[in-house]
Amino acid sequence: MTIRLTVAQALVRFLAVQYVERDGVRSRFFAGCWGIFGHGNVAGLGEALLADGPADTPVDGPLRYLQGRNEQGVVHAAVAYARHRDRLAAMAVTTSIGPGATNLVTGAALATINRLPVLLLPGDVFATRPAPPVLQELESPTGGDVSVNDALRPVSAYFDRILRPEQLPSALLQATRVLVDPAQTGAVTLALPQDVQAEAHDWPEELFAERTWHVPRPRPEPAALDRAVALLRSARRPLVIAGGGVIYSGADDALRSFAETTGIPVAETQAGKGSLPYDHPRAVGAIGATGTAAADTLAAEADLIIGVGTRYSDFTTASRTAFAPDARFVNLNIGAADAHKLSAAALVADARTGLEELTAALDDWAAPPEHTDRAESLARAWDEVVATAYxxxxxxxxxxxxxxxxxxxxxxxxxxxxxxxxxxxxxxxxxxxxxxxxxxxxxxxxxxxxxxxxxxxxxxxxxxxxxxxxxxxxxxxxxxxxxxxxxxxxxxxxxxxxxxxxxxxxxxxxxxxxxxxxxxxxxxxxxxxxxxxxxxxxxxxxxxxxxxxxxxxxxxxxxxxxxxxxxxxxxxxxxxxxxxxxxTDPTASAPDSPAWWDVPVAEVSEHASARAARADYEARKAGQQHHLRPSDPSPYGVAERGGPSGAAPDSA
CATH class of the missing domain: 3.40.50.970 (Thiamin diphosphate (ThDP)-binding fold, Pyr/PP domains)
Structure with missing residues (x-):
């Protein structure tokens, strides 16, 4: 059986029946659609979103509609919504062609950089090209298929342009797959030519059946887990860096259990702040260029960094000056690219599952008591600094x-x-x-x-x-x-x-x-x-x-x-x-840490202040690390190719 609908109507109806499930909890994924209407979407998506009743009545149609004032602003609102929902819900944003569409670029970049889902539905110029150039169309001398929406390609986790109704089902499935995937998510763009939005098509009714997307909790690969455990057992001054992945995966309880079992102190990135309450005995506060003296002191002394759900931005690593040259890294992250950063022993897994398995494997091991006690003392001292400043x-x-x-x-x-x-x-x-x-x-x-x-x-x-x-x-x-x-x-x-x-x-x-x-x-x-x-x-x-x-x-x-x-x-x-x-007084200082942030200074200048700043910059730059450490030996004694059975590779 088929259902005759416009492309826009089919799109809205599809979004309204998408669900996600994690840990046995199922919920609707698309929580609504933000929009500002113009000639590129008012007759297509505008009509599809229209509820029964007067146009100015705030009632929901197939998908809740929310009217915004600025296209960039409503992308920000949609992204914030998804972040608070731990990426288990998202919103769409529809705009007209032209300036409405290009206003999405900043919000799209923000979403993709932060790994937060948002579906962008900008109007586009006519697919049939009946009278080009139409209002707000970019005429490119290099190609007739280029529009301003192509500016969204580099800042989107997935991009497609729907030129024919037959393309919509596969595009919707791919778009939703990316949005619900915690390792790939970000801004997803489906550019919609204004004539295609209004075109009718006979759709298979299966397209509009409820569909549940299961969000997995992948476990660490056993050999990788064994390597990480071996590194932890050898550490004397370990430090956890909790990133946004701890929050999004609901791993805060698992992190608390890990920290309490092992005695390892926990520092937090901006996205990971709140992973532990500020007054938890293992919490040492913010890490990096905006970090606390407690966390940054421990980072400089650490022989092992356990990064959980962090992408190691330059602020987190203090432009790679925060850690000792010989520090080793274990990175637990659902994204392989982040897990392998800093020459780490990589655990590509869900943060909660990975922490639970690490805790179980370390139930008879703890960090040296003097290290745990020192971390707690440093955290208390910093909290006194905060109290004094307040x-x-x-x-x-x-x-x-x-x-x-x-x-x-x-x-x-x-x-x-x-x-x-x-x-x-x-x-x-x-x-x-x-x-x-x-x-x-x-x-x-x-x-x-x-x-x-x-x-x-x-x-x-x-x-x-x-x-x-x-x-x-x-x-x-x-x-x-x-x-x-x-x-x-x-x-x-x-x-x-x-x-x-x-x-x-x-x-x-x-x-x-x-x-x-x-x-x-x-x-x-x-x-x-x-x-x-x-x-x-x-x-x-x-x-x-x-x-x-x-x-x-x-x-x-x-x-x-x-x-x-x-x-x-x-x-x-x-x-x-x-x-x-x-x-407020913009020159009043706040408590700070000695951490650095790499902002290049003019190498030559007539200004004495810039010359002095350059001298300080060069001194700081000398402490920057690449952390290109060779991989650590296997804990198994796996034979090297061409070597004796049971021999471990040399370790630098």
Whole structure:
């Protein structure tokens, strides 16, 4: 039997019946479709998404529709939704052709870099080419089949263009396969020519039957597990680095059991923060260029690093200066490319399953007690640094330091609340200082560190919280630079009655890049917001937030800020949005670690500050490691080819 539908109608109906299952729990995968309509999708996907009833009635059709204000912003919201759902749910985003489609590129890059699923459905120019060039069509002298949507190819985990209805079923199956695969997921793009969207076709009814995609928990290969266990048993100063894979695989309990059984301390990446509560005896906090003194000290001393679900970004490795030259690595990751980084003994497996098997294999072994005790002592010392920073007096000229703001917000929120941030100086301060108490309580996008993610990300988290009926409040921390780039999805949050607490930090410029500019000798050039005469800009961000429909509060003291957050939390639980506007000093420093980040400095310069920065850069650069260690001997005594039986290969 067949069903006659347009391509767009068939696509929507297919998405509405896709499910995922993991650990016996089955749930609908596509949670909705964001969209902004134009001539490239209004008659195709717009008609397919239309529910029965008046067009302005907020009811669901085959697939829930959500209206956004900015295409990039709604991709961010969709990605944040998927992250909070541990990649077990995703959203689609539809746009018109032209600028609507190219606005997706930044969000697509963010999704793919962070390994988070989102389905992009941009309109495309006519497949039949009846009257080219049509409005917003790119005429390429190198090929008639090129459109602006090809800009999405390098930032997509999968890309296809549907030129005929017959191509749709296989494309949908491939697209969904990639989206649900934790090792391959990212942005998936199906470009949809506007005439093809509206074309009717007779579809097999099997295309619209419920389909369940099973998300596996692959086990480590036994020989690889034995090699990893042998390395662990030989270690004297091991350290775990917990990445986002721990959170997404629900491996936090397995990690806790592993750490408690073995006594190995646990450091966390940005995506992995929350893998252990901040006050767990084995937790030593953030690792790398934005790390704590505790974690970075242990990393420099470690003889074995156990990376779990981390892709080892340059911030995590402090541009490969964080670890000793002779450190060895065991990497547990569901993605083979990440598991093999840093010449590691690779365990290509699910994080939870891998940790459980490692724990079972090490039930009679533990790290030396002096190493465990030292790690706990370092973590306590760092927490005292955090407490002191949070309690520091305000600047003499008034206002707040950023550290004070973070401390007040941390104190006024509940353990399950979700702090959301992405760019500027706050992600670094949050990584080092935020006391995370819940596995989903920390949502900082630092794979792409995209300015403008914050408010849209909070919206996505809020929708996920509502869909899961969780008792959480998204708390967005956003600087003035990010706010000015993309705050429009605050209007969407208000329209959808998704309650947010937004703490808007006004420091009149780019605080993070300003500090970086000073460190490389360019004296904060181009990082301050200023009028043409050099004075401050007459910009009132509090009034701007109020004009978007939010309640706005402007506290002047820490006590007023703490109370404002508590009141805003209560309002958010009723679906209302509050913006708390605070003025901070961009030059006030926060507790830091000695870790480094590789940002090249001018090799020659007329500026003394740049010459001094170059000398420091060269000294730091000399400590950079490649970690090209030969593979470790097999624990079995497997014979080398051409050698005696039982001989192990030489080890450098």
């Amino acid at each position: 309690a520091a007096p305000p600047p003499a000229e008034g206002g707040f330091t950023q550290t004070q703001v973070l401390g007040a917000v941390n104190e006024a929120t509940e353990p399950a609340d979700v702090v959301v941030c992405a760019a500027g100086s706050m992600p670094g301060d949050l990584h080092r200082l935020w006391r995370t108490r819940d596995r989903k309580g920390y949502h900082v996008e630092y794979g792409y560190s995209c300015m403008g993610y914050e408010v849209a990300g909070g919206l996505g988290v809020g929708l996920a919280v509502r869909d899961l009926a969780e008792d959480r409040v998204p708390v967005v921390l956003v600087g003035d630079g990010s706010w000015l780039m993309l705050s429009s999805e605050l209007v969407t949050a208000i329209a959808e009655e998704v309650g947010l607490v937004v703490v808007l930090v006004q420091n009149h410029g780019y605080a993070s890049i300003g500090a970086l500019s000073e460190s490389v000798g360019t004296q904060r050039f181009g990082t301050r917001f200023r009028a043409a005469d050099g004075g401050p800009l007459p910009v009132d961000l509090a009034a701007n937030a109020a004009s978007l429909g939010a309640t706005v509060v402007c506290p002047l003291t820490v006590e007023e800020l703490t109370e404002a957050v508590r009141v805003a939390r209560a309002a958010a639980r009723e679906g209302r949005c509050t913006v708390i506007h605070v003025e």
